Amino acid sequence: MRANNSLEIVDFESELEVSQAIADEVVELVTVNPFAKISFPTGSTLQKTYGILRDSARLGRFSLAKAQVFLLDEYVGLPRGSIDSYLSFISREIQEPCGLPLEALHFPDVHASDLHEASEKYEDLIRVVGGMDLQILGIGSNGHIGFNEPGTPLNSRTRVAHLAPETREANARYFNGDINMVPKRCITQGLSTILSAKKILLVATGLSKAGSVSALRTSRMTESLPATALLTHGDTRIFVDRQAYGNREFFLDGSQGGLRS
Ligand code: GLP
Numbered sequence: 001m002r003a004n005n006s007l008e009i010v011d012f013e014s015e016l017e018v019s020q021a022i023a024d025e026v027v028e029l030v031t032v033n034p035f036a037k038i039s040f041p042t043g044s045t046l047q048k049t050y051g052i053l054r055d056s057a058r059l060g061r062f063s064l065a066k067a068q069v070f071l072l073d074e075y076v077g078l079p080r081g082s083i084d085s086y087l088s089f090i091s092r093e094i095q096e097p098c099g100l101p102l103e104a105l106h107f108p109d110v111h112a113s114d115l116h117e118a119s120e121k122y123e124d125l126i127r128v129v130g131g132m133d134l135q136i137l138g139i140g141s142n143g144h145i146g147f148n149e150p151g152t153p154l155n156s157r158t159r160v161a162h163l164a165p166e167t168r169e170a171n172a173r174y175f176n177g178d179i180n181m182v183p184k185r186c187i188t189q190g191l192s193t194i195l196s197a198k199k200i201l202l203v204a205t206g207l208s209k210a211g212s213v214s215a216l217r218t219s220r221m222t223e224s225l226p227a228t229a230l231l232t233h234g235d236t237r238i239f240v241d242r243q244a245y246g247n248r249e250f251f252l253d254g255s256q257g258g259l260r261s
Contacts (some may be wrong), residue, residue, distance in 0.1 A: 005041075007230060007236060008236070008238065009213075009237075009238045009240060009245070010238065011239075011240050011241070011242065011245045012239065012240070012241050012242070013166075013241070014203070014231060014241055015048060015205040015206065016048060017133075018203060018239045018240065019046075019048035019049040019052055019247050020052060021216060021239055022136065022201060022203055023052035025056070025076065025201060026038065026049075026053060026062075026136075026195075027056060027061070027135070029063065029133060029199075030063075032067040033054040034063075034067065035066050035067065035068070036068075036133040036134075037065050037067070037068045037069070037130070037131070037132050037133050038064075038067060038069055038070070038071040038132060038133065038134045038136070039069070039071070039072050039135045039189070039194075039243065040070075040071070040094055040136055041073075041137055042073075042086045042090065042138075043138045045138040045205055046203060047093065047202065049151045049203070050093040050094055050118060053094065053097075053098055054093075054094075054098065056214045057097055057098045057099060062096060062098065063099045064099055064100035065097075065100070067100060067226050068104050068106065068107050069090065069095065069104060069106065070106045070126065070132065071086055071087060071090055071105075071106065071107040071187075071247065072135075072137070072146045072189055073086060073106055073112050073146045073147045073186050073187065073188035073189060074109070074186060075110065075185075075186050076183055076187060077183040078112045081151040081228070083131065084174060084175065084219055087105075087197050091105065096131055102213050104120075106116055106125060106199075107122075108122035108158065110186075110187055112168065112248040116160060118187065119159045119187050121157050122159050122187065122189075123158035123189075126158070126189070126193060127246075129197075131196040131197055131198065132196070133197070133198050133199065134197065134198070134200075134201070135194055135200045135201075136196035136200075136202075137194070137200065137201070137202040137203065137227075138204070139172060139202060139204050139209060139212050139213075139216075139217065139227050140166075140167055141166065141212055142164060142166050142167065142206055142212070142240075143216070143224075143226055143227045143228070144164070144167060145191070145202070145226050145229070146189050146190075147186045147188035147192075147196060148189055148190065148192060148194075148229075149161065149162070149164040149221055149224065149226065150164065150225065150226060152191055152223060152226050153191070154191050154192065154195075154221075154229050155191070155237055156190030156192060156193075157193055158187065158188065158190050159187070159190055160185055160186070161185065161186055162184060163183070163184075163185070163186060165181070168182040168184070168255070191226060194229070195229060195232060195233050197237075198235065199235045199241060200230060200233055200235065200236040201236075201237055202227065202237070202238045202239070203228065203239050203240075204240045204241075205240065205244050206241070206243050206244055207244070207246065209240075209243075210243065210244050210246040212227065213226075213238070213240055213244045216230075216238065240257060
């Protein structure tokens with residue numbers, strides 16, 4: 001493992017080591033501050049981390065009983081209670097197994113009649129609690145964080161946003177490969193909402209993330225690559241495995257990115 005770079009990149013041999021390191025960060029935070037406010041992402045990248053946290057909870061070594069957990073983003077348009085919703089994902093993976101009381105799990109109301117008002121309410125809640133102690137992020141293959149797609153301004157707040165076509169394509173794997181089933185809209189924490197967290201850990205594993213990690217290492221801040229917003233944050237680390245930290249080059253081509261071996 002070594003750390004380098006202005007946007008501190010910490011690289012590990014394997015996905016398992018990355019997952020253990022992120023789980024250790026969460027456990028350490030909650031040990032020091034059981035009342036910590038943490039925002040967790042969904043997606044496959046963090047699933048091993050969540051598994052490690054569940055195992056620790058089962059052994060009585062970890063609990064979110066006093067913590068507050070916030071969803072990073074959520075689809076708009078799925079039926080209430082859908083197993084594909086991000087709320088269901090975080091409930092299954094984290095909330096129930098790690099002893100987080102239901103009322104301490106916070107999320108935007110994507111079923112409200114006024115979604116803009118619902119977004120503002122969620123933003124206000126995050127502000128009122130004083131922001132996150134820890135924001136954990138995955139990254140999209142186009143460099144998105146949350147659902148802040150290429151072109152998102154740095155000062156964006158929690159809002160209704162549209163998924164980029166490549167994001168819907170990537171997420172079709174959770175909908176039996178059918179892109180038509182992937183919602184087109186969401187409510188996501190904005191970039192400036194994310195940046196209000198005290199500490200941020202971005203996680204990228206696997207070859208499919210090599211392009212966005214490479215771009216993140218070499219790019220200056222640009223709206224074409226939303227994760228570069230993290231360059232303005234004083235306490236961000238990026239945890240990668242060997243595959244994501246490969247030797248591939250990434251070039252930005254308008255608002256889209258591409259890979260070159
Ligand atoms: C999704 C989510 C992000 C997530 C990212 C990566 O679309 N909106 O919050 O971090 O894409 O997902 P995965 O870890 O499955 O690659």
